[in-house]
Amino acid sequence: MCGRYAVTTDPAKLAAEIDAVNEVPPPEPAADLDAPDTGTADAQLTLDGAPADDPKPRPAFPNYNVAPTTTIMTVVARHSHDHPDDDPTMRIRAMRWGLVPSWAKEIGKGSLFNARAESVGEKASFRGSVKSKRCLIPMDGWYEWRKVEVPGSSKPAKVPYYMSPRDGTRLFMAGLWSVWRPRNAGPDAAPLLSATILTTDSVGPLTDIHDRMPLIMPFEEWDAWLTPDAPAPPELFDAPALALAEAIDIREVSPLVNRVSNNGPELLTPAG
Template identity: 65%
Template structure:
């Protein structure tokens, strides 16, 4: 599964990196806003971006990448979908839901999503990418005192590049909403069977989406090839560095770059 991750980009920077249109306005909303420590900043240093979050949890507002047609497409002829950066709630709310709920749909199993009522419409035409620096997972271990405990690990690319995970998204309108109110955009991160050394930490992992697959994955006018929903290749898994990190990450209110530092 993927229930916590870190990301250090913002909408404008991400849009520049991948040549996309930035449709994000304002700052992220979260039930547990990141508490970025500002102590220790040298003179002239910039404080962390409000989008920089080392402990992203479900129900947070997160960045996503989609390919969508312009709102007025078709009026003046054929339209090619454009790559766009959008902010969404992490925890997919199906269009038919009567209320938002508690955010339990933050993950979707890649091998069964197309058959699940909550996800199958999104699999057809609302697929996205979720950018992140890396994700956390917990492995069960026995301590020196003989007690079972959960040990946190952080998985990230060894070359420090950014990861993009396959995801699904949805549009939801409250039943009593004003017609002029914007809908809620929400998403879920796809997971697959873990491969390679990642299996030693957890039996599931987020679905890494290599850049050469982006266009086909994001295409709103065609179904995604079935092989894109398969577990990542061993080569992708081998490029992921695994390190044990501090149990401070267990508390969502904790935030900052120290959370991804390896423990000695």
């Protein structure tokens, strides 16, 4: 599975790296310390921590402990509204991690942050997204917890590990996304964009940590995966090649990552 990960780039830099259009809203200007208190500190918050009336939340970056229900960066390919006959363009979009199906009555609690790649097309929650709303989730690496037997205890301990490319490059995981609008919302109400990360059977040395892993999408398959105009080839839902798994560094890290409130580069420091 994939329940936590790290990403240290910002949307504008990522867009420049992959030649995409950055659609993530710019950061808010710094607060005026001399301005009077308006009571915004007590404003109601959404599940991802953004103000409830904020239609365009921003992903936090760098973020060393990304967790479900937070706002994340995604990569999609979409046609221009003004020029629908043009080729799809890659775009960086902010979305909630935890897919909300378009037909859902309410947002829910984020249980759809992962989807099994081998059966995702059979599930009502994901079937529509599989057809034309596939995306990529950029990350530096992901965390997983290995179960370790503890002498004298019937309950195994969970030891955190961090998986990332040995060459320091970025990973792009296969995902799906959806557009959700609350019932009885007005025509000007902003929709909620949300996403899930596909998982598959672990491969090679990664099987020593967990039986599932996020589905890595190689660069040469991006066009076929992202296009909104055709189904993705079935083989793209298969587990990654052994060579991809063997290029991943695996290291035990501090239990600090167990708490979402802990968020800093020290989470990536090898344990011991």
